[in-house]
Amino acid sequence: MRFITFLGERLVHLLIVVMTVSTLTFLLLRFTPGDPAYILLHTNDMPVSETALHALREELGLTKPLWVQYSQWLLDALTWQWGDSYVSQNPVLTELLSRFPATLELAVGGLLVALVVTLGLGMLTAVFSSGWIEWMGRTMALFGAAIPSxxxxxxxxxxxxxxxxxxxxxGRGGWEHLVLPSFTLGLGIGAVYARVLRKNMLEMLDQNFIKASKARGLSTTRIHVTQVLRHASMPVVTMLGTSFAFMVGGSIIVERIFDWPGLGNYIIQAINARDYPVIQGYVIFASVLFVTIHILVDLIFFLIDPRLRT
Structure with missing residues (x-):
């Protein structure tokens, strides 16, 4: 019963977030400088006249009152019919889903890099908490966190x-195309979380149950892996889940620099073209992904941590 209540609360949060974000996006787009009709005509090398602009605005539904546009948009959003792109004339959902695998591939690659860096640097600097290894690990973590992506x-x-x-x-191709964007995406995140993991592990090493395990003769490796790392990594798992949600939502800067054909690169093109349906659809798509991943992380903690079930 508690699990059903827990899940129901998260689903209500999902609905509230999606409704709030989509409404704000709709309103902000209408007050942002730039006419989609003018940009579309100019991009297609068509003569830009008042008659052509009015006709295209009417075709795109931009001449209707704002409340009518919002009502239509809200109805379409609730039925997952997000309209067609102004540029490609294809359904928005089709455009987003066609680019989602590339973004998901990059997000998984970045998450793996962040996980390796977090565990490697975090455990290394915690186990060797003094000396040149600890100094080098902390320096690497500091530089990794300070350098912009x-x-x-x-x-x-x-x-x-x-x-x-x-x-x-x-571009996107074989595994070699994924290496540089994945490291760019995950290195800074892993460096930040490595410092968090190190701090948590050092605090765990001073706990009484760890001292009791050492007194019972358990090996240092077993204590570090099965007890210290297990308890110290709980906050890091939440942070990695949040970062993965951001990555899946679209790593705009990384995708743009490496010309990665994902959601982040696509939304930049849509913003430049003032492609309202694509921007609005992307915001809903990204917010649903973000909240869903957070719900999955919460469910994992709910299942593995008995304190959340009481």
């Missing part, structure tokens, strides 16, 4: 693509 992307392209020629610079 766009600057890190340019550095990696320069060294590993231009100078060494190991990896391609743009």
């Amino acid at each position: 766009f600057w890190l992307a340019l550095l990696m392209i320069y060294f590993f693509s231009v100078k060494l020629g190991w990896f391609p610079t743009m």
